[in-house]
Amino acid sequence: MVLVDTSVWVEVFRKGAEFRLDTFVEFDEIVTCLPVVHEVLQGFHDQRAFALARDAMLALPIVESPLRREVFLEATDLFRRARRSGRTIRSGVDCLIAACAIRNALTVLHRDRDYDGLSEVSGLVVRSIR
Numbered sequence: 001m002v003l004v005d006t007s008v009w010v011e012v013f014r015k016g017a018e019f020r021l022d023t024f025v026e027f028d029e030i031v032t033c034l035p036v037v038h039e040v041l042q043g044f045h046d047q048r049a050f051a052l053a054r055d056a057m058l059a060l061p062i063v064e065s066p067l068r069r070e071v072f073l074e075a076t077d078l079f080r081r082a083r084r085s086g087r088t089i090r091s092g093v094d095c096l097i098a099a100c101a102i103r104n105a106l107t108v109l110h111r112d113r114d115y116d117g118l119s120e121v122s123g124l125v126v127r128s129i130r
Contacts, residue, residue, distance in 0.1 A: 002029050003063070003101045005094075005110040006039040008129055013040070013053055024129055025109055031061045033100040035093050064100040074099035078118055087117035098124050 002025045011019040037057045044050035064071050075095035082089045089095060094114040101108045107125045108115050119126045
């Protein structure tokens with residue numbers, strides 16, 4: 001199963017984009033988590049596009065819902081491990097997403113360097129679209 005990160009969904013939902021998610025992952029392998037849903041949906045300005053994206057995102061299987069304290073503590077640990085190893089993680093939300101993936105043995109499909117750094121200090125499995 002694959003947790004598709006916000007950085008990939010941005011490519012999917014970009015107006016006029018030619019990006020094809022199905023070249024990287026089968027649709028029935030895709031899952032999401034609430035931090036990804038939040039990041040994706042906050043980027044929409046047009047109400048109609050927002051509603052379509054919201055319905056599409058919420059139709060996917062959602063892991064770690066509701067988000068429990070343990071997920072936040074694992075995300076904090078990931079951030080701190082990365083920092084101790086000299087890696088700068090730019091987004092605490094990426095740590096939450098990574099914690100959701102690790103807890104559910106998911107691969108994160110991304111286009112965000114934070115995940116490469118997190119994978120070097122944890123058991124996070126990643127695949128980049130770059």
